[in-house]
Amino acid sequence: MSTTAVHTNEHIGHDDAHDHEHHELNFVEKYIFSTDHKTIAKQFLITGIIWALIGGGLSIIFRLQLGFPDMNLEWLRPILGKWITSTGQIDSEFYLALVTMHGTIMVFFVLTAGLSGTFSNFLIPLQIGARDMASGFLNMLSYWFFFVSGVVMFISFFIETGPASAGWTVYPPLSALPTAMQGSGLGMTLWLVAMVFFIVSSLLGGINYVTTVINLRTQGMSFFRLPLTIWAFFLTAVIGILSFPVLFSAALLLVFDRSFGTSFYLSDIYIGGEALPNVGGSPILYQHLFWFLGHPEVYIVILPALGITSEVIATNSRKPIFGYKAMILSLLGITILSFVVWAHHMFVSGLSPFLGSIFMFLTLIIAVPSAVKAFNYLTTLWRGNIIFTPAMLFSIGLVSFFISGGLTGIFLGNSAVDINLHDTYFVVAHFHLVMGSASFFGMMAGIYHWFPKMFGRMMNDKLGYIHFWLTFVGVYLVFFPLHYIGMAGFPRRYYSFTNFDAFQDFTDLNTFVSVAAIITFSAQFIFLFNFFYNIFRGRKAPANPWGSNTLEWTTPRVPGHGNWEGDIPKVYRWPYDYSKPGAPEDFIPQHIPLTETPESNLPHEVEQLKEEGIEVKAANAGKS
Amino acid sequence: METPAQVLSMHPRKFLLWLFIVSIVMIFASLTSAYVVKQSEGAWLIFDLPQAFIYSSIVVLLSSATMQWAYWAAKKDNLSQIKIAVGVTLALSLVFLIVQYLGWGQLVDQQVFFVGNPAGSFIYVLTGLHAFHLAAGIVFLIIVLISTLRFKVHSKSMTQIEMCTTFWHFLSGLWIYLYLFLLLNN
Numbered sequence: 171m172s173t174t175a176v177h178t179n180e181h182i183g184h185d186d187a188h189d190h191e192h193h194e195l196n197f198v199e200k201y202i203f204s205t206d207h208k209t210i211a212k213q214f215l216i217t218g219i220i221w222a223l224i225g226g227g228l229s230i231i232f233r234l235q236l237g238f239p240d241m242n243l244e245w246l247r248p249i250l251g252k253w254i255t256s257t258g259q260i261d262s263e264f265y266l267a268l269v270t271m272h273g274t275i276m277v278f279f280v281l282t283a284g285l286s287g288t289f290s291n292f293l294i295p296l297q298i299g300a301r302d303m304a305s306g307f308l309n310m311l312s313y314w315f316f317f318v319s320g321v322v323m324f325i326s327f328f329i330e331t332g333p334a335s336a337g338w339t340v341y342p343p344l345s346a347l348p349t350a351m352q353g354s355g356l357g358m359t360l361w362l363v364a365m366v367f368f369i370v371s372s373l374l375g376g377i378n379y380v381t382t383v384i385n386l387r388t389q390g391m392s393f394f395r396l397p398l399t400i401w402a403f404f405l406t407a408v409i410g411i412l413s414f415p416v417l418f419s420a421a422l423l424l425v426f427d428r429s430f431g432t433s434f435y436l437s438d439i440y441i442g443g444e445a446l447p448n449v450g451g452s453p454i455l456y457q458h459l460f461w462f463l464g465h466p467e468v469y470i471v472i473l474p475a476l477g478i479t480s481e482v483i484a485t486n487s488r489k490p491i492f493g494y495k496a497m498i499l500s501l502l503g504i505t506i507l508s509f510v511v512w513a514h515h516m517f518v519s520g521l522s523p524f525l526g527s528i529f530m531f532l533t534l535i536i537a538v539p540s541a542v543k544a545f546n547y548l549t550t551l552w553r554g555n556i557i558f559t560p561a562m563l564f565s566i567g568l569v570s571f572f573i574s575g576g577l578t579g580i581f582l583g584n585s586a587v588d589i590n591l592h593d594t595y596f597v598v599a600h601f602h603l604v605m606g607s608a609s610f611f612g613m614m615a616g617i618y619h620w621f622p623k624m625f626g627r628m629m630n631d632k633l634g635y636i637h638f639w640l641t642f643v644g645v646y647l648v649f650f651p652l653h654y655i656g657m658a659g660f661p662r663r664y665y666s667f668t669n670f671d672a673f674q675d676f677t678d679l680n681t682f683v684s685v686a687a688i689i690t691f692s693a694q695f696i697f698l699f700n701f702f703y704n705i706f707r708g709r710k711a712p713a714n715p716w717g718s719n720t721l722e723w724t725t726p727r728v729p730g731h732g733n734w735e736g737d738i739p740k741v742y743r744w745p746y747d748y749s750k751p752g753a754p755e756d757f758i759p760q761h762i763p764l765t766e767t768p769e770s771n772l773p774h775e776v777e778q779l780k781e782e783g784i785e786v787k788a789a790n791a792g793k794s
Numbered sequence: 795m796e797t798p799a800q801v802l803s804m805h806p807r808k809f810l811l812w813l814f815i816v817s818i819v820m821i822f823a824s825l826t827s828a829y830v831v832k833q834s835e836g837a838w839l840i841f842d843l844p845q846a847f848i849y850s851s852i853v854v855l856l857s858s859a860t861m862q863w864a865y866w867a868a869k870k871d872n873l874s875q876i877k878i879a880v881g882v883t884l885a886l887s888l889v890f891l892i893v894q895y896l897g898w899g900q901l902v903d904q905q906v907f908f909v910g911n912p913a914g915s916f917i918y919v920l921t922g923l924h925a926f927h928l929a930a931g932i933v934f935l936i937i938v939l940i941s942t943l944r945f946k947v948h949s950k951s952m953t954q955i956e957m958c959t960t961f962w963h964f965l966s967g968l969w970i971y972l973y974l975f976l977l978l979n980n
């Protein structure tokens with residue numbers, strides 16, 4: 171811990187042209203074992219994109235099985251090898267491995283590490299006015315633990331018995347008995363090892379983010395002048411610090427059950443007529459521990475996306491965010507409530523109905539702060555001078571998914587309804603809209619919006635629009651029909667439905683969903699081209715391409731180590747002074763003093779100046 | 795031009811330590827809640843807690859006292875006392891680990907094993923995980939001891955020993971909590 175000293179002014183004074191040649195840093199220090207938050211953010215981003223491709227690719231493979239059960243998949247043999255059976259079908263146990271790895275990769279590697287890791291790292295120091303994270307060293311460790319975690323998970327694809335297959339929630343006894351199925355063997359062990367590395371990575375990251383936000387803000391950056399992005403990243407990190415250790419406990423006991431023969435989660439199990447020696451444990455205990463992380467985890471995934479959306483929507487509506495304080499309060503409310511609703515995932519686990527109704531009540535309350543956020547986005551957009559940048563479109567898309575997926579959450583939150591819908595495709599539809607797609611769109615919005623700051627160049631807008639529309643329409647075509655399939659009773663994670671008469675009618679719909687999924691997935695390559703090509707070839711970015719108020723746009727085009735060349739700017743106002751009456755331009759950045767904007771100061775701002783003994787006439791007195 | 799207010803801020807490294815402690819608290823909070831939930835479901839083995847745990851509790855409290863003594867000595871720039879106090883704390887911490895190990899022996903004598911009824915397994919997990927964190931604390935102590943020998947710990951350079959003291963008090967508090975918890979829920 172001795173290397174955790176705060177970055178000081180050692181690098182200031184470099185001028186712009188020289189920021190590529192830090193003679194003291196060699197290639198490895200600059201691009202691989204870097205302690206610079208901007209480099210670490212890009213490492214998280216690129217790694218996240220690679221994982222998203224792998225995770226998405228897996229889903230296409232199992233969608234082929236669901237949509238075209240009779241198709242001959244012999245052509246996949248070069249990639250999947252023996253997991254294609256002799257009749258050209260996907261091996262049924264491997265199907266389970268596919269859904270498990272898809273879920274694990276998307277939830278943890280893409281939407282947790284890829285999202286928080288990228289944007290918390292990149293934006294926290296830049297937007298609060300700090301030279302770097304509280305500890306660059308721990309930050310670097312955070313990335314490398316994530317990397318190792320990914321390597322271990324990746325290796326599990328290539329072992330004889332295949333990767334973990336018990337679903338991303340890895341419920342025991344399936345996950346606890348290495349002999350239960352192929353994937354419960356070595357694959358499950360590697361899954362647990364990878365998760366332990368991942369937990370360490372998340373904790374190191376989260377601890378760093380919280381410390382930085384609290385302690386390293388620039389002069390004038392009070393809590394109520396923080397951009398909503400920072401509030402969201404901050405509270406996400408708080409949730410992570412409180413919930414990931416619980417996942418650690420759950421995993422630890424699972425490891426003991428698997429490898430040492432303890433009985434935390436096991437009791438009265440017979441395999442082939444033989445009773446196992448384990449008695450006294452309970453698989454429900456695992457569910458409690460897992461969902462105590464699991465539910466907060468879904469908010470770890472969505473809150474950063476909501477933060478990004480707040481920022482992008484306010485900027486591109488050229489209006490102050492509607493209800494800044496209400497937004498903060500609803501974030502706080504979600505943070506607190508997210509810890510007391512976990513049992514809504516367990517309504518059919520034999521939970522006492524009385525407890526069930528308490529959790530139902532708490533679950534429905536969490537819909538209130540969520541709705542507050544949705545309404546505030548809509549009211550911010552309302553009569554704004556909307557500029558439809560690709561980032562803005564993706565943000566609006568997020569709001570749409572957050573609403574349509576949130577509504578089905580309210581159905582599921584009612585235990586009486588959930589008993590029918592639990593573990594059907596209805597749940598799959600719910601969380602892919604509200605969590606998967608919404609959070610993915612938030613991430614995309616973030617990339618399109620901050621690409622100029624990350625790489626100093628612009629992405630192509632036209633390609634961005636095409637990417638948006640294909641993805642937006644595609645997501646609805648993929649996930650909306652799943653509601654109907656779920657209401658009809660399709661259970662999730664089933665290899666095949668063609669043997670059930672009741673589900674024959676849905677064959678066409680399933681085919682349709684699979685085709686839509688393939689098109690949507692293919693559309694992502696437009697983004698990939700746009701992203702990687704413009705890192706090198708894009709048009710050079712202007713200083714403040716979106717006319718934004720936050721501090722990151724006061725840095726050089728490609729900020730060097732330490733972010734600002736001279737002193738760190740001070741902050742004199744909140745980040746949402748867009749279209750302020752009287753102001754010559756439709757935005758006033760946070761570092762512009764009130765004394766320089768007498769024409770647009772509001773009466774309370776004039777008062778504030780007076781208290782400091784500065785006399786400036788209020789231009790707007792009486793108007794507001 | 796108006797002057798914006800300074801923001802409140804603490805020493806970032808100490809703050810990191812506190813957050814680190816919070817996450818350890820969550821590990822133990824979740825395990826002890828799991829214990830309570832499991833116990834309430836029945837099929838629970840009943841046995842006596844090892845005598846050794848009383849002695850280890852006394853030892854760990856003593857080590858906290860000597861750690862505090864080291865801290866005060868550092869504040870008064872009394873270098874020879876820091877060395878002694880940190881050394882004694884180090885010795886006590888090793889004694890603690892040995893006594894815990896003897897406690898496991900006493901459990902085995904009662905036919906309570908790591909593998910078996912969760913009631914027993916939980917005790918091994920809780921004590922083992924605590925011992926693991928204490929071992930991390932010992933590494934920290936050794937680092938402080940080395941800095942002391944190099945004259946790097948004194949009233950103008952307190953951060954390291956202060957953090958070590960905080961962590962050490964936390965570890966002994968954690969043990970006392972675990973002991974009382976096991977005592978009350980037995």
Ligand code: HEM
Nearest residue numbers: 468472514515537576579580582583592593597601604605
């Ligand atoms: C209006 C607020 C919400 C309510 C009332 C709600 C309610 C529920 C309920 C009751 C379930 C359990 C369904 C079952 O398994 O039978 C569920 C599942 C799920 N929800 Fe929500 N939800 C809400 C918002 C969200 C949000 C904002 C996210 C993520 C960002 C989310 C992510 C998920 C996920 C991932 C699952 C499925 C986990 C699994 O079994 O694999 N939900 N939701």
Ligand SMILES: [Cu+2]
Nearest residue numbers: 465512514515
């Ligand atoms: Cu939930």
